Amino acid sequence: AQSVTQPDIHITVSEGASLELRCNYSYGATPYLFWYVQSPGQGLQLLLKYFSGDTLVQGIKGFEAEFKRSQSSFNLRKPSVHWSDAAEYFCAVGVPYSSASKIIFGSGTRLSIRP
Amino acid sequence: NAGVTQTPKFQVLKTGQSMTLQCAQDMNHNSMYWYRQDPGMGLRLIYYSASEGTTDKGEVPNGYNVSRLNKREFSLRLESAAPSQTSVYFCASNSGQGRGYGYTFGSGTRLTVV
Numbered sequence: 001a002q003s004v005t006q007p008d009i010h011i012t013v014s015e016g017a018s019l020e021l022r023c024n025y026s027y028g029a030t031p032y033l034f035w036y037v038q039s040p041g042q043g044l045q046l047l048l049k050y051f052s053g054d055t056l057v058q059g060i061k062g063f064e065a066e067f068k069r070s071q072s073s074f075n076l077r078k079p080s081v082h083w084s085d086a087a088e089y090f091c092a093v094g095v096p097y098s099s100a101s102k103i104i105f106g107s108g109t110r111l112s113i114r115p
Numbered sequence: 116n117a118g119v120t121q122t123p124k125f126q127v128l129k130t131g132q133s134m135t136l137q138c139a140q141d142m143n144h145n146s147m148y149w150y151r152q153d154p155g156m157g158l159r160l161i162y163y164s165a166s167e168g169t170t171d172k173g174e175v176p177n178g179y180n181v182s183r184l185n186k187r188e189f190s191l192r193l194e195s196a197a198p199s200q201t202s203v204y205f206c207a208s209n210s211g212q213g214r215g216y217g218y219t220f221g222s223g224t225r226l227t228v229v
Contacts, residue, residue, distance in 0.1 A: 009155070034217060043205060043220040044158075090157060094217075102148070102173075103209070103218055107157040 002027040002093050006106035014114045015083055021076040021109050023091030032094035033074040034103065035065055039087045047089075050074065061085070086113045118142070121206050121221035128196040128228045136191040136224050138206030146209040147189035148173075148218070149181060151202040158205065164189055196228045 003026045013019055025031060032051050036044040048059025055067040065076045074091060088110045094103040119140045128134055140147065145166045150158040160173030164183040178200060180192045193200060203225050207218040 032217075043222040044218075045220075046217060049217055102160065102163060104160075105150075105158040107155060 002031060002095055002104050004091050004093050004104055004106035006089075006091055006109050008109045009107075010110045010112065012112040012114055013081055016080050019076075019078045019081045019085070019111070021089050021091075021111070023074045023076065023106060024072050025074060025091075025093045026072065027093060027095070030069065032103075033065075033067060034092040034094065035059065035063070035074075035076050036090045036092060036105075037061075037087050038090065038108075044090065047076070081111075081113055083113045083115070086111055119206055119208055119219050119221035121204075121224050123224060124222065126224060126226050128193075128226065130197060130228060132196050133192065133194050134196065135193075136204055136206075136226075137188070138190065138221060139188045140206075140208040140219070141187065142208060142210070142219065143186070144208035144210045144219075145186070147183065148207045148209070149179075149189070149191045150205045150207065151175065151200075152205060152223075153202050161191065161204075193226075196226075198228045200226065201228045202226060 005024045034049045035047040037047050038044045047063050048057045050057045050067050057065050063078050088108045090108045091106040092103045122137045148163040149161040152158050159175045162181040164170045167186045170181050182190050203223050205223050206221040209218050
């Protein structure tokens with residue numbers, strides 16, 4: 001069965017600094033990969049997704065992620081964070097062609113921004 | 116606006132009471148899901164419905180029941196609420212097809228059981 005690991009529970013970065021959030025997945029083939037963001041008290045919003053093709057995926061709000069098959073990773077990056085990026089970030093994996101199209105979520109990484 | 120609508124947004128129940136969380140989507144998606152979110156545990160799947168007329172258990176189904184009323188609506192019922200069911204509940208839908216694959220989430224229901 002597929003699984004997702006986000007090894008960092010909480011990360012603090014300074015405003016304007018670069019950001020990388022880690023995500024590792026376990027699956028026998030290439031899954032569908034997602035990053036979602038959740039602001040306090042809000043639902044989840046899709047940042048970006050990878051299905052196939054170019055391994056560097058661009059998303060909304062200036063985020064990007066890189067799929068590395070050899071490392072089973074899908075890390076999220078942003079060159080310069082803004083205070084409004086403070087939120088919880090979830091990596092997720094979906095299984096292509098499964099009947100129920102289920103998506104499995106990691107436990108999340110909370111991002112704090114230092115002024 | 117197209118999307119997933121959940122009601123209510125907030126609810127406080129006494130232990131042993133029952134309630135139904137409602138979810139509706141207007142995107143003609145086949146699959147619908149109920150998740151609960153607890154601190155440090157991410158989102159855990161309670162039940163899902165791959166298509167109208169079918170429902171299946173997810174990771175944490177105990178204490179819950181679901182109904183896929185039609186293609187649009189998927190409700191979650193707590194028959195006898197327990198404090199352990201205090202959580203934030205999210206409904207989601209998925210087209211499940213091609214590059215449209217991916218969840219659209221509702222805004223959540225914050226449930227407190229006292």
